[in-house]
Amino acid sequence: MRTCPLPFANMIQLCDMKTETIVQTESQAIQVRNLTISPPLLLAPMAGLTHSALRRIMVGFGGVGMLSTEMLSARRLPTENSRISPYLIRTERESPLSYQLLTSTEKEIGRAIDALHALKADAVDLNMGCPSTAVGKFGAGVMLMEQPEDARRIVAEARKRTTLPLSAKIRLGSEPDTGKLKTFCSMLEGEGVDMLTVHARFKHEPFARNPRWAYIAQIKECIKIPVIANGGIFSAEDAERCLRVSGADGLMLGRGAVTRPWIFAEIAGSVYRSDIPVTAVSLPEIYAAFIEALKADYRHIYHLGRLKAFTHYFSRNYKFGHSLATKVQSSNSMDEAIERAGTFFTSNSEESMAMLGNNELKKGKE
8 A cells, every 4th residue: 555645644543432312321323124223423425535534534533323425326237346336346444335226217126136136235226316417418317307107117116126124315306395205205115115215305305405304394293114314414413403593303414414524423422422432533534544445455546536525525624625626626636736735734734633522522622
């Protein structure tokens, strides 16, 4: 493994944690068939982001109940080479790991799930919430909520093909219609979905729009399977507020977890009362660990693109992080990006340390 030429480039030592709830002494673990999700904190599938290099950093901090792959094309999955595919690389520590399938037809489900069985997937998730126009053009993602019979056939086929935990991820639909939303969710449960994740925004609403967590509480009224809330969770305070408003059984974190890979540990401590040892968090070391993981397991052609995608979010930890993001985004090679990042970290060393522990994160000059 090559050494990353960044300040503090040695790999950081991270910790695992146990969890308890804030209001009860018994565990709030979610049991889905033979899978225990504890704590009930899940990583969201995100294109170009939730790959192995980032997942292993999150696992190191602890607090993640279940990880996720990026969304995977059900049509292409059976032909992917798991040894070199950037979508399928996985280490033993990345467990449990849910694999999310993207499709618009039940005809692609059989071979895709056969491939997931061969990959020893811990769970299968069906993408019914991606609002991307490119995805919607062929009737996948959130468009399936407009075609409930197509969605029904996909779920039924998936349920027939596997005994693994089966989940679905949705949005609130294209417009405010609680009756239609509840009917769709009840259909998913009836066809065999074991757990439902709800991104609390409508189809065309951007991330800048505050999530509508109260809608999740209404979904909880009509189904018995676990419901996971997703959207707008960037801190332990957000997590507590979301749980209070939504009544969800657990939380799924996306962009907030890319920005701050230790956020699962933070929420596990503050919300689920895990005993978190006081641990120094070095931002340059996290960045270096990410680069090391890319270099160790990914082909060269995937390095720079994934570093740029990660930096877009991770740079937000700094007051002038836009400078880091801009410098890395405009780099033409991995070496250039690493050199520019190293210069930035050296110039902003006073912001590069944080303390994780005592159920809170203290950031700044320590």
